Amino acid sequence: MFDPSLITGTLVHYYVTCRREAWLYSRRIHADQWDENIMMGKALAEIKEEQLSQFPFSNLKFDRIGKQRGHYLVTEYKKTMKNPEGAKMQLLFYMWQLKTSLKLKEINGKVISGKKVLFVEGSAENIAKMEALIAEISAFLERPEAPPFHEIPFCKKCGYRDYCL
Ligand code: SF4
Numbered sequence: 001m002f003d004p005s006l007i008t009g010t011l012v013h014y015y016v017t018c019r020r021e022a023w024l025y026s027r028r029i030h031a032d033q034w035d036e037n038i039m040m041g042k043a044l045a046e047i048k049e050e051q052l053s054q055f056p057f058s059n060l061k062f063d064r065i066g067k068q069r070g071h072y073l074v075t076e077y078k079k080t081m082k083n084p085e086g087a088k089m090q091l092l093f094y095m096w097q098l099k100t101s102l103k104l105k106e107i108n109g110k111v112i113s114g115k116k117v118l119f120v121e122g123s124a125e126n127i128a129k130m131e132a133l134i135a136e137i138s139a140f141l142e143r144p145e146a147p148p149f150h151e152i153p154f155c156k157k158c159g160y161r162d163y164c165l
Helices: 009-017 019-026 036-049 084-102 124-140 153-157
Strands: 064-068 071-077 107-113 116-120
Touching: 009 019, 009 084, 009 124, 019 124, 071 084, 084 107, 084 116, 084 124
Parallel strands: 071 107
Antiparallel strands: 064 071, 107 116
């Protein structure tokens, strides 16, 4: 079985967006590093880095964590929100990791992209959903080959499009 400890927030996002993308990424076949979207994402990440709270956990790369009315709030900034479900599950992955590692009682999150704000509740239901998703991703990544290419709307802005199309 694929080692679940190797799963990252990015991988979760990719899996929710396109399973083929997640498989390619898991095999270290990296997307076009000169892709405009990837370059903008990197530039954004570098600007924020100085303001980030550093956390001593592997696979965690969210933007900010703070306390609000007695509970923890994780914030993730995104250049675009082309897939809100992917953004939500990526953040929920970080929340799940923090909650289980630090045994936090309550943790919530929000994803900010321009004027759009997406709240992610750290409810027991959502945490269970994340645990089920991690098991599903681990099982999926066992497959020896990438799933076949099917064009989807996300292909237009995907860094793997030169590889797939
Ligand atoms: S180009 Fe399309 S099919 Fe290929 S990895 Fe990207 S989203 Fe998936």
